[in-house]
Amino acid sequence: xxxxxxxxxxxxxxxxxxxxxxxxxxxxxxxxxxxxxxxxxxxxxxxxxxxxxxxxxxxxxxxxxxxxxxxxxxxxxxxxxxxxxxxxxxxxxxxxxxxxxxxxxxxxxxxxxxxxxxxxxxxxxxxxxxxxxxxxxxxxxx
Numbered sequence: 001x002x003x004x005x006x007x008x009x010x011x012x013x014x015x016x017x018x019x020x021x022x023x024x025x026x027x028x029x030x031x032x033x034x035x036x037x038x039x040x041x042x043x044x045x046x047x048x049x050x051x052x053x054x055x056x057x058x059x060x061x062x063x064x065x066x067x068x069x070x071x072x073x074x075x076x077x078x079x080x081x082x083x084x085x086x087x088x089x090x091x092x093x094x095x096x097x098x099x100x101x102x103x104x105x106x107x108x109x110x111x112x113x114x115x116x117x118x119x120x121x122x123x124x125x126x127x128x129x130x131x132x133x134x135x136x137x138x139x140x141x142x
Contacts, residue, residue: 048073050082050089054138057094063102066140069093071122071131078129085125092121102141111136 040048052069059065071089073079082089096117104110115134122131 045072048075048079048132050079050086051137052086052089052093055090055093055097057097059097059100059102059105061101061103064142065097065102065105066138066142067093067097067136068138069118070135070137071118072133072135073126073129074132075129078126078131081126081128082122082131088125089122092125093118096121105139105141111139 049070049072052071054066054068056064056066071082073082096114100110100114105114115136118134119131122134
């Protein structure tokens, strides 16, 4: 009689514990508590980046700039799309630069603002992926 009672109690305790564990797993899965996304490695960044070769164009003040970029996308599909839209990206870059004055590009803040503006405008074109970051790889202002 006692063995039967102990067996029933152990079975109930295991069942309750199992239900509790399942409930915790389900709650954490569906409430969106996920770990922070790991930063991509240098190789992953290179694999998903497109180089925009040196562009020479006039600024709004009559000065000119020689500048080149590396544009990082979120995936290989995004990279392929951006490679096909390379001429559109160059057009955006040239038109954006033509509106700027030399003083706006001299400091760190000006270059960061240019990078953000280009990122937003190029993302407006993208359908398969998105631009994660725009890097200025060389810049000569005259």
